[in-house]
Amino acid sequence: MIRQIEFTLRPRSRGFHPITDEIEANLPPLPAAGLLHLFIKHTSAGLTLNENADPDVRTDLEAIFDRLVREREAYYIHTCEGDDDMPAHAKSTLVGTALTLPVSRGRINLGTWQGIYLCEFRNRAAGRRIVATVVG
Secondary structure, three states: OEEEEEEEOOOOEEEEEEOHHHHHHHOOOOOOEEEEEEEEOOOOEEEEEEEOOOOHHHHHHHHHHHHHOOOOOOOOOOOOOOOOHHHHHHHHHHHOOEEEEEEEOOEEOOOOOEEEEEEEEEEEOOOOEEEEEEEO
16 A cells, blocks of 8 residues: 655744654555655755754754855855755755655654654744655
8 A cells, every 4th residue: 555645734934843742643544554754945944853852962963064065155155045944955965855754653753752843944934845655
């Protein structure tokens, strides 16, 4: 069985946002065993899996990424959409745009402290489109 759906996440500000609950709310019933593939249809945001217990992790990740890829660098050529545009594309490349997760007993099989994150790299973004493919 393969099922695929597409949905829009609610808009969020720049930062790292836990979205596991929103992902699960949009999924069809999951199989007893299989895989869930998530793909974000954008070049200035990403998806990752990380600790979901301590909100300081999200704050620290944002600080790390902002130091790795700074805004307003003199060598940027692609600057027509604002100071956050080119850095957002670079950060998206570093994080990635897809996750493949195991499904067990009809649920996403995450570790105790793991959660799915939307990595929003633009200051102002509309809702992000997600394609979810369930194999099982």
